[in-house]
Amino acid sequence: MKTKLLESTKDDLVRPGTSGGLADVYRERFLLKLLVRKELKVRYRGSVLGIIWSYVKPGVQFVVFYLALGVFLGMEQSSTNKGGLANYAIYLFSGIILINFFTEALGNASRSIVGNGGLIKKIYLPRQLFPVASVWVSAVHFFPQLLILVVACLFSGWHPSLLQLLAAVAGFVIVALLSTGLGLLFGAANVYFRDSENFVDMLLMIATWASPVMYSWTMVQHKLGEMWYSIYQVNPITIAVETFHYAFWLPTTDGSAGIPPHLLSLWIPVGLVVSAAVLLWGQLTFRRLEGRFAQEL
Amino acid sequence: MTTAIEVQGISKQFVLRHTRSLKEAFIWLIKGRKGDLSEKFHALKDVDLMVEQGETVALLGFNGSGKSTLLKHISGVMIPDTGSVRTRGKVAGLIEVGAGFHHDLSGRDNVYLNGAILGMTEAQIDERFESIIEFAEIGQFIDTEVKFYSSGMYLRLAFSVAVHTNPEVFLVDEILAVGDEPFQKKCIAKIQELAAEGRTLVVVSHDLDLVARICERGVVLDHGEVTFDGGIHEAVAKLRGA
Ligand SMILES: Nc1ncnc2c1ncn2[C@@H]1O[C@H](COP(=O)(O)OP(=O)(O)O)[C@@H](O)[C@H]1O
Numbered sequence: 001m002k003t004k005l006l007e008s009t010k011d012d013l014v015r016p017g018t019s020g021g022l023a024d025v026y027r028e029r030f031l032l033k034l035l036v037r038k039e040l041k042v043r044y045r046g047s048v049l050g051i052i053w054s055y056v057k058p059g060v061q062f063v064v065f066y067l068a069l070g071v072f073l074g075m076e077q078s079s080t081n082k083g084g085l086a087n088y089a090i091y092l093f094s095g096i097i098l099i100n101f102f103t104e105a106l107g108n109a110s111r112s113i114v115g116n117g118g119l120i121k122k123i124y125l126p127r128q129l130f131p132v133a134s135v136w137v138s139a140v141h142f143f144p145q146l147l148i149l150v151v152a153c154l155f156s157g158w159h160p161s162l163l164q165l166l167a168a169v170a171g172f173v174i175v176a177l178l179s180t181g182l183g184l185l186f187g188a189a190n191v192y193f194r195d196s197e198n199f200v201d202m203l204l205m206i207a208t209w210a211s212p213v214m215y216s217w218t219m220v221q222h223k224l225g226e227m228w229y230s231i232y233q234v235n236p237i238t239i240a241v242e243t244f245h246y247a248f249w250l251p252t253t254d255g256s257a258g259i260p261p262h263l264l265s266l267w268i269p270v271g272l273v274v275s276a277a278v279l280l281w282g283q284l285t286f287r288r289l290e291g292r293f294a295q296e297l
Numbered sequence: 298m299t300t301a302i303e304v305q306g307i308s309k310q311f312v313l314r315h316t317r318s319l320k321e322a323f324i325w326l327i328k329g330r331k332g333d334l335s336e337k338f339h340a341l342k343d344v345d346l347m348v349e350q351g352e353t354v355a356l357l358g359f360n361g362s363g364k365s366t367l368l369k370h371i372s373g374v375m376i377p378d379t380g381s382v383r384t385r386g387k388v389a390g391l392i393e394v395g396a397g398f399h400h401d402l403s404g405r406d407n408v409y410l411n412g413a414i415l416g417m418t419e420a421q422i423d424e425r426f427e428s429i430i431e432f433a434e435i436g437q438f439i440d441t442e443v444k445f446y447s448s449g450m451y452l453r454l455a456f457s458v459a460v461h462t463n464p465e466v467f468l469v470d471e472i473l474a475v476g477d478e479p480f481q482k483k484c485i486a487k488i489q490e491l492a493a494e495g496r497t498l499v500v501v502s503h504d505l506d507l508v509a510r511i512c513e514r515g516v517v518l519d520h521g522e523v524t525f526d527g528g529i530h531e532a533v534a535k536l537r538g539a
């Protein structure tokens with residue numbers, strides 16, 4: 001066995017179809033790039049507005065939420081509504097773009113294996129590429145939204161510190177890891193049980209409301225008490241949304257609202273660890289299930 | 298001689314019928330998961346196949362005898378239940394025409410995408426691009442979306458990309474029947490050229506005269522078992538006789 005390892009060269013007899021997991025994705029990054037490009041091209045085929053849709057959709061969503069929640073339900077702070085949130089529009093939008101990223105990434109990653117079944121059944125290639133490409137495509141759609149957010153922030157007197165920007169990067173990484181991990185998990189499960197994509201849809205609906213996108217974390221703390229609030233906080237999406245509030249919204253206000261205690265010292269590391277653990281779990285499950293993809297699809 | 302493909306005692310079972318009802322599944326669970334819940338059958342049964350480098354092998358057999366399944370095991374798409382498969386060098390499969398093609402992309406994009414799917418690097422595709430479209434006779438249509446191609450053009454491009462991957466082992470499943478006469482001749486000439494270069498070929502085709510021209514060795518499969526392995530002419534005779 002040992003000599004075999006030593007002699008192992010490119011020209012040895014090898015077992016075909018052996019997966020190297022996410023390392024294969026890195027090795028096949030050119031193919032990953034082409035798959036992402038294909039997805040972006042195909043998505044907007046025959047549409048006049050093309051990629052502008054990825055601005056229009058969140059824009060409309062934002063306006064609707066802002067009017068309904070900020071104005072009608074009184075979340076926005078004003079001279080007549082002192083208890084509201086200052087700059088609620090920015091508060092809302094900074095959370096929404098992150099949730100949109102998560103929703104699109106996980107939703108598409110969960111469908112990616114079944115969706116590419118025709119290929120997976122016929123040609124061997126690292127199958128992890130498909131969920132990873134889905135997350136990547138969503139990241140491409142995320143950046144224009146981020147740009148809009150930054151412009152809006154600049155108009156509102158944004159003055160972030162380096163620490164705040166780093167926190168936002170950590171928030172983005174948390175969501176990217178989490179959606180890749182869950183995407184691998186549900187993408188693989190979907191081959192065996194098509195229920196899994198419906199389950200994901202339900203999960204995504206909950207995700208929007210289970211993190212402080214539209215309301216403030218203090219409301220949760222008041223209602224739930226410390227113990228339940230800690231459980232609420234463990235959700236990586238909650239942590240990521242809070243990092244975005246900390247980076248984009250807080251520096252446009254007078255800073256009096258504050259951020260959840262220990263966000264930097266405790267919750268960001270917790271979020272990173274939880275997401276990394278989910279990624280590991282998703283990856284292990286995927287590798288256990290992928291051997292039978294071709295015959296089950 | 299060096300071995301290019303080593304298939305040792307592989308078996309593969311497929312599910313014939315999934316769980317019949319929830320009740321049956323429930324009873325099965327209660328009884329401690331005894332026996333099999335679903336009916337299975339052997340698509341491949343204790344198949345051995347050793348192919349030396351440079352050999353040209355035809356897989357023959359009637360529909361459903363397991364030819365495609367065996368090719369999928371060689372390419373790594375499927376993993377055997379028992380036994381082992383090992384291959385040497387790059388394996389490229391034309392398991393189905395243009396499996397990696399996307400209708401809404403141009404011919405050019407598809408060449409890159411399919412080339413990468415079949416394991417070529419960016420530099421390799423750049424370098425062979427001209428040669429690929431020349432062989433496919435696509436010409437000015439290279440920037441047209443593939444959905445507007447005739448089925449012949451589509452096949453030619455797919456075939457051309459596959460042969461340009463320079464594989465050591467080339468797997469071909471039922472594709473030679475498609476395409477017009479001149480292109481079919483060209484494909485066959487190309488395949489013979491690959492064989493002459495010492496590449497290993499495993500070909501599945503229903504056109505027995507054709508495979509007899511391309512291959513030297515014939516392996517007959519019947520219900521997942523190898524029933525004959527020898528010269529192509531005897532193999533063809535056996536299949537015709539049966
Ligand atoms: N993924 C699958 N699940 C269940 N049965 C399959 C699957 N793939 C092939 N089969 C069955 O296995 C048998 C062999 O199929 P195949 O290898 O495609 O035959 P052929 O020799 O015609 O290429 C057929 O009876 C086919 O129906």
Ligand SMILES: [Mg+2]
Nearest residue numbers: 364365366471
């Ligand atoms: Mg077949």
